[in-house]
Amino acid sequence: MYSDLQTNADQNISLRLGAGRAGVYNGKYLKGVGRTLLAANWNNPTDRYHNSGHMLPSAAAREYLVSCYLEEMGAGDTLVACEGLLLAPLPPDAEHYVESIFAGRDLRQLAPANRRLQAITVKRAGFARLSNFVWAFSQWRSKAPFLVELLLKMAQYLGDPSQPEVRLRDVTPMAIAERMECALERLVQHFARFFRTGVYWGSFHNNFTADGRFLDLETPIVFGGPFIGMVTTSGTLPESVDMADFHVLVGCEVLLCLQQFRTFLAFLLDRLEWLGRNDAGGGELENRFLLDTAEALRARFPQSHWLHDPGALGEKLTAALASVLALPPGATEELGALVDVQCHVALNMKPKRKGVVRLVPVQTQLANPEPMFSAVAGVPRFLEGFVGQTRTSLVFNAALGRVDAADDVATALQRVRDAEAAIRGSAREQRGAETSPAMGERVTTFT
Secondary structure: OEOOEOOOOOOOOOOEOEOOOEEEEOOEEEEOOOOOOOEOOOOOHHHHHHHOOOOOHHHHHHHHHHHHHHHHOOOHHHEOOEEEEEEEEOOOOHHHHHHHHOOOOOHHHOOHHHHHEEEEEEEEOOOOOHHHHHHHHHOOOOOHHHHHHHHHHHHHHHOOOOOOOOOHHHOOHHHHHHHHHHHHHHHHHHHHHHHHHOEEOOOOOOOEOOOOOEOOOOOOEEOOOOOOEEEEOEOOOOOEEEOOOOOOEEOOOHHHHHHHHHHHHHHHHHHHHHHHHHOOOOOHHHHHHHHHHHHHHHHHOOOOOOOOOHHHHHHHHHHHHHHHHOOOHHHHHHHHHHHHHHHHHHOOOOOOOOOEEEEEEEOOOOOOOEOOEEOEEEEEHHHOOOOOOOHHHHHHHHHHHHHHOOOOHHHHHHHHHHHHHHHHHHHHHHHHHHEOOOOOOEOOOOO
């Protein structure tokens, strides 16, 4: 098995050197395979879930079932889908280890499946993370062969995965810059489709591919339709939030990924220019190629680009959200003000506006996105009545609960199969109901 080395351009967790429980085997990406050599955090007692090599069966079921849901909703290309899962009993003594992961919490709430079973998820390989490229550029080796191999892979993995493999002669500075911008646009478009289908991933750092698909699917919250608001896993919802509290607004979570993209771009520009001027081991042609690539990226992503301009970014995001919800002018204006503040904070700029957003609790039935973390949702008062939970979401979350309650392999697998059938059937009905044959318009009904 091959496991990938990773270094993030923004922040890294001590001794996580890369894929500590996953790798590629026979063209498949397997997660939950046990400790890899990159789990240098193996003896860190505060990082037990990520240093053991273990994958919770509840997480595996969520990866698989959310893949089924998005495929049925016509959005299967937005993620590296989980194609299947493997289950096995936990060794008797391992239950105590699993309990230690959640030290200090009420262990009576730990689902039977997580006490008794272990899991591996199966996805198609053939992708890279931005963190893989940061690692490669940080571990630079001079001379042409390394440069050629790295930039060829970079061009390939930034491209649309449905397109043919990149030919070496097509790897030019302009082509790399163009592919990077297309990957950015693809990422934003995918999040627009997550919004439309009502999927909120919960965890975003280093969890998407270089080509713009979402990869780590363990902690989804599925509303089944558009949702803008706040989700907490503490079991309590505040009455209001500061408009500039960046990490709370569901609907604007794409900004978390754009932050990472901007940081990667800044790292890459700095690194290319430094190497182009200081890599004594490289030849004149190699160094010129590095500098030309940096120049092409600067031309493709000038300071006027929406990635760097909070006003343009805010308009882009507000228009996308409001068009799906079909908001009246007043609500659109309030949403635009809220999104504008969020965009300024995301770009590390001082917001022009201040204020708080009053929250209205929303009655939902959501399965725990992670063990013993109960999700509670609320929406801004000006959006009350415009967002909610669909019937498909109720089916999805009820099915997760039944899978979590299984305590043996045969029962768990049968419940996953039953859940898939129920979710696909409900999603198919929802897709049919969303488009009126007469008008051709999307009509979403919330329960």
